[in-house]
Amino acid sequence: MVDTADVVVIGGGVIGAAVSYYLAKSGLDVCSVEKKGIADGTSSRCDGHIAMYDSVPGNHCKLSKKSLEFFPELSDELGVDIGWAQDGTLLLAESEEEYEVLKKHCALMVEEEDLPYRILGRTDIQEIEPHVSKDVVGGMDVACDGTLNPMALGQGFIYAAQKLGASVLAYTSVTGIKLNSRGQVEKVVTDRGDIATPKVVNAAGVWAPEIGRMVGLDIPIKPRQGHIIVGQRTFQLTKRPVCEFGYIMAKLETGGYKRQVTAEMEAFGVALVMEPTEAGNFIFGSSRRFVGMDVTSDNKVLKAMAQRAIRFFPILSELNAIRTYVGCRPWTPDHSPIISGTEIPGFYIAAGHEGNGIGMSAMTGKLMSEIICDIPASISVESFGWDRFSGRRLTEKSHHVAE
Amino acid sequence: MRKADLVIIGGGPAGMSAAVEGALLNLDVVLIEDCSELGGKVLKKASLLLKAGEGEGSEDMARQGLHSAFTGIADKVTLFCNSDVWSVSSEKIVELYFHSPSQNSAVTVQAEKIIIANGAVDRIVPFPGWHLPGVFTIGGLNTFVKRGVVPGYNVVVSGTGPLQVALVYYLVNAGVKVSAVVDPNSMFGMAPTGWNLLTGGGIDKFIMGMKYLFNIRKKSVPFYYSHIVTEVVGNDRVEGAVVSKVDSQWKPIEGTEREVKADIVATGYNLLPITEVARLIGCSTCYNEELGHLLVEHNDTMETSVEGVFVVGDGAAIKGFQAAADEGVIAAVEAARQLGKISDQMAKERITPLQRKLLGARRIGTAMCKSARPRPGLLKMVTSETVVCRCEEVTYGDIKSATENGARDINDLKRRTRLGMGNCQGTFCGQVANELMWKATGKAWSRSGFTARQPIRPVPIGIIAGDNSHPELED
Amino acid sequence: MPASDKFQIQFDGEHLSAAHGQTIAEALLANQKLIFRNTPKNVSRGPFCGMGVCYECRMIVDGVPNVRTCTTKATPGCRIEIQEDGQIKSPEEKP
Numbered sequence: 001m002v003d004t005a006d007v008v009v010i011g012g013g014v015i016g017a018a019v020s021y022y023l024a025k026s027g028l029d030v031c032s033v034e035k036k037g038i039a040d041g042t043s044s045r046c047d048g049h050i051a052m053y054d055s056v057p058g059n060h061c062k063l064s065k066k067s068l069e070f071f072p073e074l075s076d077e078l079g080v081d082i083g084w085a086q087d088g089t090l091l092l093a094e095s096e097e098e099y100e101v102l103k104k105h106c107a108l109m110v111e112e113e114d115l116p117y118r119i120l121g122r123t124d125i126q127e128i129e130p131h132v133s134k135d136v137v138g139g140m141d142v143a144c145d146g147t148l149n150p151m152a153l154g155q156g157f158i159y160a161a162q163k164l165g166a167s168v169l170a171y172t173s174v175t176g177i178k179l180n181s182r183g184q185v186e187k188v189v190t191d192r193g194d195i196a197t198p199k200v201v202n203a204a205g206v207w208a209p210e211i212g213r214m215v216g217l218d219i220p221i222k223p224r225q226g227h228i229i230v231g232q233r234t235f236q237l238t239k240r241p242v243c244e245f246g247y248i249m250a251k252l253e254t255g256g257y258k259r260q261v262t263a264e265m266e267a268f269g270v271a272l273v274m275e276p277t278e279a280g281n282f283i284f285g286s287s288r289r290f291v292g293m294d295v296t297s298d299n300k301v302l303k304a305m306a307q308r309a310i311r312f313f314p315i316l317s318e319l320n321a322i323r324t325y326v327g328c329r330p331w332t333p334d335h336s337p338i339i340s341g342t343e344i345p346g347f348y349i350a351a352g353h354e355g356n357g358i359g360m361s362a363m364t365g366k367l368m369s370e371i372i373c374d375i376p377a378s379i380s381v382e383s384f385g386w387d388r389f390s391g392r393r394l395t396e397k398s399h400h401v402a403e
Numbered sequence: 404m405r406k407a408d409l410v411i412i413g414g415g416p417a418g419m420s421a422a423v424e425g426a427l428l429n430l431d432v433v434l435i436e437d438c439s440e441l442g443g444k445v446l447k448k449a450s451l452l453l454k455a456g457e458g459e460g461s462e463d464m465a466r467q468g469l470h471s472a473f474t475g476i477a478d479k480v481t482l483f484c485n486s487d488v489w490s491v492s493s494e495k496i497v498e499l500y501f502h503s504p505s506q507n508s509a510v511t512v513q514a515e516k517i518i519i520a521n522g523a524v525d526r527i528v529p530f531p532g533w534h535l536p537g538v539f540t541i542g543g544l545n546t547f548v549k550r551g552v553v554p555g556y557n558v559v560v561s562g563t564g565p566l567q568v569a570l571v572y573y574l575v576n577a578g579v580k581v582s583a584v585v586d587p588n589s590m591f592g593m594a595p596t597g598w599n600l601l602t603g604g605g606i607d608k609f610i611m612g613m614k615y616l617f618n619i620r621k622k623s624v625p626f627y628y629s630h631i632v633t634e635v636v637g638n639d640r641v642e643g644a645v646v647s648k649v650d651s652q653w654k655p656i657e658g659t660e661r662e663v664k665a666d667i668v669a670t671g672y673n674l675l676p677i678t679e680v681a682r683l684i685g686c687s688t689c690y691n692e693e694l695g696h697l698l699v700e701h702n703d704t705m706e707t708s709v710e711g712v713f714v715v716g717d718g719a720a721i722k723g724f725q726a727a728a729d730e731g732v733i734a735a736v737e738a739a740r741q742l743g744k745i746s747d748q749m750a751k752e753r754i755t756p757l758q759r760k761l762l763g764a765r766r767i768g769t770a771m772c773k774s775a776r777p778r779p780g781l782l783k784m785v786t787s788e789t790v791v792c793r794c795e796e797v798t799y800g801d802i803k804s805a806t807e808n809g810a811r812d813i814n815d816l817k818r819r820t821r822l823g824m825g826n827c828q829g830t831f832c833g834q835v836a837n838e839l840m841w842k843a844t845g846k847a848w849s850r851s852g853f854t855a856r857q858p859i860r861p862v863p864i865g866i867i868a869g870d871n872s873h874p875e876l877e878d
Numbered sequence: 879m880p881a882s883d884k885f886q887i888q889f890d891g892e893h894l895s896a897a898h899g900q901t902i903a904e905a906l907l908a909n910q911k912l913i914f915r916n917t918p919k920n921v922s923r924g925p926f927c928g929m930g931v932c933y934e935c936r937m938i939v940d941g942v943p944n945v946r947t948c949t950t951k952a953t954p955g956c957r958i959e960i961q962e963d964g965q966i967k968s969p970e971e972k973p
Contacts, residue, residue, distance in 0.1 A: 037815040044818045131968070151818045155808065170809055232826065232861055233918070234943050235968035279795070279821060280918055280964065297856050299490055299498065299867075306868035315969070317865030320944060322826055324856050437930055438949060444929060485949075524931055536912035536924030543928030547907055550900075554907035639922040640912050677931075793926070793934060796919050826933035861933070861944075 001192055002167045005031035007199040007372060008188045010174050010211050012036075013043040014150060015357055016203035017157035018365030019350050021078075023201075024164035026369045031195055032158065032166055033188065035173040035207075039154030042205050042357065045295070045327025047228060047275055047283055048150045049241050050359040053089050053142040054248050057112040059383040060336050063360050065113065066379055068144060070362035079163070080156030083149035083278050087240040089142040090120075090129060092272070092312060094244065094259075099138040101257050102245045106140050116143040129238050131315050140245070147241060147275060150358045157365070177214040177347070185215075185346030201348045201368060205330045206293070208351035215344050220389055221352045223328030225291050227301050229309075231282040232320040237313065238276055244312060247271035247286065264304040272312050281322075284309045290331075297324040329354045339367050340386035348372065349386055407433040407481070409738050410497050410514035412488050412680055415443020416465070416724040417716025418520035419473050421731035426476035428739040433481045433512050435488055435499055437860075441473065442466065443522060444542060445724045447549075461607045465724060483510065489866070490857035491517065493685050493709065498857075500866045509866045516711045516738040519681050519699075520731060523674035523717035525566075526696075527831055528777045529791050529799070530784045532635030533670060541671035545570045553579050555667035559644045561585040561632035563775035564673030565612065565723075572615040575622040583625050583663045585646055587653040587781065588774060590628040605767045608723070631655060632668060633784040641666050647784075654780025673775035674721045675834060681718075682855035684709055690850050694720075694772050696834055697852055703758060704737040705730050711741065722768025729757045729764075782842045791839060792832040794825020799839060806843045812851050813837055826861055829853045885954040902947035902958060903928070903935050914947065918964040937961050941969065 009020045012034025020032040034040070050071065055061035071084045093099035106117045118141045125132050125139050158168055169192065176189040177200060188195045202211045202219075212219035231237070246259040261270070269288030276282050287301045302324060310316045332338065332352040337360065341348050350368045353360050363378070370377045409425045411418045414436030425432040440447055446466045473480075483501055490498040495514040501507070525540035532538070537555065539547070541562055547554065548570065558581050560571055567586065574581050600609035627646055633655045634645040648659035678688060681699040686707035691698045698720055705713045713734035716727035733754050740750035785791070787800035797820045805819040813829075813836050816822055822836055823829030829836075837850040858867070883898040887905060896905035903925045906914070912924045914935050925935040930949040938959040939945040943966045947958070 037811055037818075038809060039818070040815065155819070159808070168809075171811060229864070229867070230824075231864070232944055233963060233966075235966040237968075279824075299492065299496075299857065302857070302867050303869050306864045310865065310868055317863065317868065318942075319864055320861040321858055321864050321867055322861045323824065323828065324858070439951065524927065524929070534921065534923065536914070536922050539925065540927050543926055546928035547904060547925075550904055552900075552904045552908045554910060554912060640924070793923070793932065796917055796921070826936070827931060830931055831927075 002031050002169070002195055003193065004196045005029050005167070006197065007031070007201060008033060008195050008197045009201045009203055010188070011203035011205060011207070011351075012038045012154070012158065012168070012170060013041055013203070013205050013357070014039060014154045014157065014361040015205060015350055015353065015364055016201070017154045017161070018361040019201050019203050019368045020166050021157040021161040021164070022365035022369035023372065024161040024166040026373050028372070030161060030166040031197070032161065032168045033172050033174055033190060034168070034170045037170055038158050038168075039151045041207075042327050042329060043150050043154050045228070045325050046150055046355070046358060047273065047285065048148050048358060049089075049273070049275055050146045050148060051089055051142070051241075051356070052115060052144050053091055053140075053243070054356070057108065059380060061113050062379050063363055063384070064356060065115070067360045067363035068146070071146060071148060074153075074156070074362065078156035078160040080152055080159055082153045082156050084146060085148070085278075086144070086146035089145040090125070090240055090242045091140040091142065091245045092125070092132065092136050092242065093138050094136055094246070094312070096137055098245055098257065098259070102138070102140055117141070118143070129242060131237055131313050132242065133312050133314055136312065145241065148358070149278060153358065153361065157361070174211065174214075177211070179215065179344065183344065185344065199346045199348065199372060201350055201372075203350045205351055205357070206328045208330065208349065212349070215347050217342060217344065217347070219338070219349065219351070220333055221330045222290060223293050224331040224354065225287070225289055225294060225326060225328050226285060226355070227287045227297060227305060227324060227326050228283050228285045229302060229305060229321045230323040230325070231284070232322045233280045234319055236276065237282045237315070237319070238274055241273065241275040242312070243274070244272040247273060261308070262304065264300060265308055268301045268304050270301070270304045270308050272308050274309065274313065293328060295326040295328060297326050330357070334388070336383055337364065338386055338389070339364055339371070339381055339384040341371060342386045343390055404496075405433070405510065405512045407431050407512050407514050408742055409433070409516045409518065409735065410495075410512055411435065411518045411520055412491070412497070413443070413520035413522055413716070413718070414438075414441040414484070415520060415522050415716060415727065416446050416469060417718075417727035417731040418443075418518065419469055419731070420728040421518045421520060421715065421735040422480050423472045423476050424732045424735035425739065426479040428735065428744050430735070430739055430742065430744060432479070433483070433514070435483045435486050435497070437485070437487050439485050441484070442470065443724070444546060461611060461725075465728075469728065486510070487860040487862065488680065489860050489862040491680055491684050495711065500862045507863060507866065509869055515742060516713070517684070518713045518715055518731070518734045518738065519718055520716045520727075521677050521680055521718045523676050523721055524830055525671040526673055526675045526777070526834070527671060528781050528785075528835055529789050530633055530635070531786055531789050532637065534790045534793055535635055535637050535641050536639065537637070537641030537666055538635055538668045538670060541566045541570050541669045542674070544667070544669040545573060548573045548577060551577070553577055555641075556580060557582045557664045558667045558669065559583045559585065559632060559663055559665040560669045561644070562669070562671045563588060564671065565771055566671065566673065568612060568615050568619070570669060571619050571624060575619055575624060581624045582665055583627055583644075583646060584619075585627045585630045585632050587631045587649045587778070588628060600767055605763060608767070631781065631784070632670065633660065635665075635668050636662075641668055644668050650780060652780030653778040654783050672777045673772055674717060676718045676720060677830070678718070678852070679828070679855050679859050681707060681712070681714055682852065683857060683859060684712055686712060686714065688852070693769070695776050704754065705734040706737065711738070713738065720765070720768060721772050722764050726761055726764035726768065729761055733757050779838075782838060785839065785842070791836060792820075792822040792825065792829070794827050795821040797822040802836065802839050803843045806840055810840070811848060813840065814851065814854060816840065817853060823853050828859070887952050887955065888957045890959055896952040900952050902937070902939065902950050902952045902956070905952045906947070906958070913960060915961045916963060920964070938966070
């Protein structure tokens with residue numbers, strides 16, 4: 001068991017794994033601690049869709065865009081095949097009204113962020129994806145989006161970090177963080193022993209608030225549950241991921257336009273996301289709701305999701321589902337991640353990526369290593385700063401580990 | 404949504420007996436069976452095609468008795484054949500998918516009480532070539548043979564358990580050439596089981612077993628005790644089998660291999676209870692060290708840790724059809740008592756003698772399972788190239804590299820290799836994958852099952868969407 | 879068995895005889911047909927468990943892929959094809 005490190009990274013999901021890798025690459029002595037297996041939590045319960053299309057102009061979009069540049073090279077760099085494929089995303093608009101909003105969105109993104117977005121008409125869509133319902137009005141092609149295997153990505157980062165000398169403690173729970181008399185991080189306490197370290201990165205995703213409480217910080221990350229249905233291997237249903245444009249509204253809760261959906265779809269935040277997988281299956285979602293850490297599959301949600309998917313792909317009604325899974329996304333009130341130091345010297349946070357953690361992982365790891373090594377950041381990190389929430393201190397400090 | 408006092412999942416001996424008892428006690432019963440007819444694997448009504456005879460003695464009587472008892476109450480039971488249960492919630496909402504050539508429909512039933520009677524599957528241990536067409540489970544080949552279908556000319560039966568003897572009996576009666584019966588137990592390996600049969604009230608089973616063996620012997624079928632089929636050879640179907648001698652831990656001994664003529668191979672090591680439904684509802688399970696597999700915990704009236712949910716028959720523990728039927732009755736009586744349809748006293752009078760009768764049957768079942776349980780040495784025949792998860796074509800080599808990279812339990816293994824992600828949802832590979840992880844690492848970790856999730860069986864997405872409700876059941 | 883209980887089914891262009899009440903898997907096995915499917919890695923598979931659990935006997939029946947033939951009854955004239963898991967055609971692509 002390791003007993004000292006330059007920096008301890010708490011969390012072995014893709015974010016923690018990426019942070020560990022880039023810190024190890026900067027020459028630091030890294031110890032990565034994960035309470036279960038690598039990429040066991042949210043990282044293994046997502047869809048592996050690396051998407052630009054759900055951003056609006058701004059820093060969030062820049063972070064996604066910058067991250068995207070990493071993936072083509074990453075398999076070679078890590079020595080693990082992450083299954084990267086850049087087939088783009090097809091966005092669907094189900095009504096004339098939605099199509100108008102989509103066209104405006106497309107123009108804005110092309111102008112402000114110089115993205116390869118392209119508006120498609122009804123016949124264009126039928127040509128490239130013939131199983132899409134004939135009544136879909138129009139859509140948009142997002143050529144830069146891709147897919148990868150999130151488990152392989154997480155394990156790849158960890159594998160590469162280990163090769164650079166990082167130690168990895170899987171199936172190890174952090175039970176406390178001890179600060180010294182000056183309030184600086186001094187050691188991480190685990191169920192397998194203590195690790196003396198001046199620096200800790202909290203990359204625990206939906207569990208980040210638990211780790212934050214250990215040093216008296218109240219991190220406003222909430223688990224936002226999502227379901228996915230896995231389809232039986234059959235003919236090729238789509239060649240690329242296909243989503244409804246309404247997804248962006250469901251995700252960002254932006255006002256202005258309201259979809260014509262059932263009360264259940266509204267309540268469960270259901271919006272179509274359909275993806276072919278590397279293994280020849282297809283998977284589809286999605287749902288978004290706040291029900292704590294519950295990860296059991298709920299038939300009411302599955303039903304609404306199936307209805308929504310059939311609305312866009314009528315042929316689905318006859319195809320089989322073989323499995324479902326459920327995960328929790330780390331949601332923040334402003335939909336932006338926290339990639340930042342804090343008022344506790346030596347305590348850093350890299351968490352809160354909601355549904356974009358896989359896509360933003362590489363850049364988050366790089367930024368965190370730049371912050372910790374105190375070198376200029378590749379892109380502006382201002383909007384990911386902890387200071388937007390830093391008033392949030394727990395009143396009692398009883399969570400500190402007693403001497 | 405349809406409401407019912409009692410929903411019974413599985414129409415084998417346990418489920419049918421529970422339905423008969425429930426109906427007699429005036430419960431509103433829904434019985435769900437995935438096949439087109441009732442009776443389960445053993446007591447299905449024999450087809451006209453059957454040449455091999457409908458089974459012997461007690462089995463035949465039980466079949467007739469069960470089916471005629473059911474006919475007597477059939478009009479009081481809502482029966483769904485050809486129906487897969489794809490979801491059961493802890494609130495006892497049962498979702499099923501009814502399929503026929505002309506109609507697919509969704510049915511939802513809110514149950515007061517649930518009896519899980521979904522039986523067992525063959526226990527397998529992978530070996531090179533076991534994925535080839537022409538290799539069947541012992542139970543699987545038996546199903547076809549009993550229907551008068553024999554897909555080859557030279558059959559090798561390899562494994563353990565009472566089903567093996569029964570299969571060979573049916574095969575020789577059908578006039579099929581059995582090239583070899585291969586059993587890793589020594590010739591005296593069945594002696595403790597025989598003793599348990601004689602002393603545990605299983606004398607009819609003992610007589611049936613002896614009769615089977617006598618008939619097989621008469622046809623001079625070659626028996627290989629202390630041997631096992633370690634490989635099936637062939638390009639795209641079975642072309643032969645390699646038989647090896649094994650040591651006391653059933654480890655194949657190098658240099659003892661010999662090739663046996665075969666175009667059909669049946670393999671299996673008795674049965675494993677199917678536990679998915681119980682685990683999905685949230686019933687507690689425990690790993691039984693003696694039997695080497697997961698069991699759903701239940702009390703002496705077959706009730707699980709979830710109130711009002713019962714588990715009976717081979718799905719609770721392997722012990723054969725007679726005991727399964729008794730357990731079905733006990734659970735139905737207890738369900739009726741809980742619903743106030745029968746007094747405590749009457750329930751007790753009905754249940755107590757059955758409980759007493761079950762003691763011997765359970766002892767025999769346990770003894771048979773123990774003698775049939777694969778011993779650790781058998782895993783030596785699994786090579787890096789051997790397919791373990793048939794659905795996703797995951798090999799033992801893939802399992803080894805996953806454990807080398809840190810996989811610690813089978814859910815972790817699943818994420819890394821796709822093992823268990825296919826159509827059967829790990830039904831055949833889940834148990835043995837635990838053992839193979841031990842083999843790969845030499846470490847003894849706690850065994851686990853895959854996380855149970857709906858759909859339990861593949862189901863059309865239209866059924867999940869609920870867009871085709873069964874017309875007769877609309878309120 | 880009376881001749882009236884027999885009927886014909888089509889298997890990859892061949893005419894095979896089946897009996898009333900038989901499942902598709904039973905009918906094929908009775909005709910010594912063992913290969914039902916080829917996996918994505920192009921390895922042949924046939925029925926294994928015989929009870930609808932292993933899904934190894936999936937075939938294309940009357941144009942519909944992934945039909946469990948061990949639990950599906952044969953019907954007169956039904957068209958049965960070996961399922962190539964890696965290259966199943968969508969309904970539109972069919973002639």
